[in-house]
Amino acid sequence: MTHEVFNRLRDAYTTGVTKPLAWRRGQLNALRRMITENKQAIIDAVAADLGKPASETLLMEIDLVLSEANFVRRRMRWWSARHPKPMHWLLQPAVGWTINEPKGVVLVISPWNYPLLLSLEPMVDAIAAGNAVCLKPSELSPHISHLTAELIERYMDTSAIAVVEGGPEETTDLLAEPFDHIFYTGGGRVGRIVMKAASENLTPVTLELGGKSPCFVDGTVSLAAAARRIAWGKFTNA
Template identity: 50%
Template structure:
């Protein structure tokens, strides 16, 4: 099945069908119509998979897909236009340019936590770049996967864009095929498998992974505003099931009580006294992840560190927003990416001590700092390596299509969004064109000292040497 689908798309791509701007624009308009006309069905699927509130479904997924389509449609002709560059003196007379060439038939493997956005957004980039695409949605979000398999063929060219459903066997079969590029969103464990299988065909890969995203909170900030922005970035994003969700907080011993108090007030206002019954709080995606998060909370060295929340309902697959204070750094919750509603708070004597702690861990997908101190901000930006750095907020960098989104180190490789999506699925091909004049004898054997002198003069920008090179070498050279 996988081999047949890949071969069919290769045949379609070989006809040149996907290359014209008109085809690309038509597909982008189709995706935009799908996101617009099928909003209710998309929201229903996301609620079925994650109990996601309609507001989060629209703001975080549907509207982002629509923005990506509109951005690509607005900029497509500019992206496709070859870029003129200097031809250089050594190839004079000539012209040089860089052309964005589609990679061919590409594979997009999506994640379950934003199953509509993380499926469709990379496909938008692949389409804009002129590729044929196979989309493999996550089987862990079955309602959205089935919806995409039904909807996409109704709105785009099914001979060049296909959806392949299934689980691990189907994904493995797809990965065994030869692709122009593989774009994978998910965890590092599977990312390593994708990378190893891609190596068989030397297939280039974009890996959008995760990591423990730290939040450093200085004592000079407005605690209430900081708490709101941390809370919406953590629990307002799939109840913490997001790759850019704050994973842990570092603050000073003296400021921690005030920050905890502010977070408690904000969470009570957001989700009420019984958050498990709040319609604004997403469920945990399945029982496996519910049990994993429960184990993190129940670890002996962690279980007595809960200072707020901690309620669980396995039947609803819900865990309330939970704050834990001063958990041991060697606990599982501080070693693993949490990907859920648990938020440890680590305290230090001085805020600068946070730098060494963050740098002792794997590089995060995003690093957040709340401060009014411009010097600390500069030190954080330059001293912490992360996929992105956000000052005085969390997660909102995703909405800026002028910024690349991607990780570094174990949080991923490659980037997308906006222009960067087009570039992720394009090959920048060098093109140099010459005519049949401008021959220089100094270029060709037999080499002589006189010819070398002329070549050196040309390389140094010597005008006389250039004239000699174009007109021919001196007699006897």
């Protein structure tokens, strides 16, 4: 199944489906509509998986994805335009420029702890760049994983955007495919597995690995204000 999904995405990218700015804008608009029209279902799914309250899902997941989609949508034309670059005098009268091109077919592997944000935010950026995207949500948050797959099937262009659900076996199968970029969020142990598998195809990788967040408090601060802020950060998403 994963091989068939990859081939479908590769075919879509190769035929140029994802390249036009109109397609990219259309998909970002569809994604924003998908989230806006299904906010309560998303809140309920995240609560079923993690017990996360509605206000936190809105603030730390839904609003951040919508904000990212709005941010990149306004800047896509500038980012994808030609940008003139000066040429060395020995090369005159030559002219030069740079232009940003999509990478191709991108794999996004997301974790369970921010199941919507860390699935859809990287996908937003990959779509804005003109890539075909395969999303692998975490099997440890099954309700939001199923809902995300269902909504993307309903709202997005499934010739170029796909969701593969499952566990380690499906992830291993996906990593065997020659993706053009892999974005992984999670821990170091699985990160090493992702990077090792990617090296077989010389696939570039973005690893967003979890870790500690130390905080230093010195004598110049308001202790009451610092304590409130540290406690807020400590218990966010807990």
